[in-house]
Amino acid sequence: MPLRILKFFAKAVIWWLVITVSMVLLLRFVPVTYTATMLMDERSVTRDWEQLSSIDRNMVSAVIAAEDSKFCTHNGFDVEAIEEALQERLAGERERGASTISQQTAKNVFLWQGGGWFRKGLEAYFTFLIENLWGKRRIMEVYLNVAETGLGTYGVESGAQRYFGHSAARLSADEASRIAAVLPSPKTREAVNPGGFTRRYGNTIEARIGVVRRDGLDACVYE
Template sequence: MARRVFWWLAKAILWFVLITVSLVLVLRFLPVTYTATMLMDERSVVRDWEPLSRIDRNMVSAVIAAEDGKFCSHDGFDREAIEDALEERAQGGRQRGASTISQQTAKNVFLWQGGGWFRKGLEAYFTVLIETLWTKRRIMEVYLNVAETGLGTYGVESGAQRYFGHSAARLTADEASRIAAVLPSPKTREAVNPRGFTARYGNTIERRIGQVRRDGLDSCVYE
């Protein structure tokens, strides 16, 4: 009986690995048209896939400045940020985010929103897969096309059209920074006439864009 259970478990794991690896390989080349988050959205979803060549570099620099300054140097996980977040949680302090752009991409494309250790484990698994099977440029391209940029709005092209009335191909540093400032909480923040923290955060991101360019922190996307 135990041998039979072990056999079926091993078989299930093998099939899971084969299916997920195949899916990740396919999505290295094909646009991600729909995600679980989009399907579960109660609103009418607006999305518009654009290749990275038609997304302004200001947007790439802005999300790196805001979300993941080590994007080009890590293997999918920012261990220092994770350790800091765990230490703050243990001390009862503010729970800072430690997810990289790679982790967020893995979650947004293959999984669902929300917490839980099971989902976190799957997120780590898919992060390893995309870091292994995709390029950094592809990870960034997918991230910018599936991230929620507003209520029922997905991708920076749809966000640019919603907020500024023009394509993501010609976002100014200010516009890109305001979209990046919305990403952590797209259901409660607005990129047009932002106030309070969102406005201050957007200004901080815009200032950091210069540093991203000077230090080549977005170089892996444009090699």
């Protein structure tokens, strides 16, 4: 390979690192007001950024119970869950979700929805960056502000207002659990008068909140 091509690729890599690391560092301090998912949403988007200190701890415990019980102990990736998901794929079984809250945050903030190995590779890269440059508290804060909580609704503050008519600062365990139950499929699930599966799932999450608190599974967010 000619030297000039090597130099071109080396410069491209350096610029990529400078741009992406700078962007991640900036968003450690600046609210994430818009994402690619929001921009591509055909509906009118409702969003309302809130600091983590203004979001009830029940909401934090609920998403950890529902989405990522190892949030405080992994480095962004749940290796065991990934291995199990790969085994299920190879066996032709129904695939389970293996994405952590950190991975979902990286995808929601920096990338686009949908699959594909290229996007997965970028997701892993940005997950590594936010784990090392943001820390757990900031990751949780951003996740709770950019996650889709309903049709055209983003963030738990907007979700709380939409479903319960009050701020996310005073969500009960039941309310937080119902929002968490919506997160895997926000376009088809409702937190108010939920269907059978969503209702049962919300009840399961609410029961797990006690385990999260008892075992300190959300402790890293409040250190």
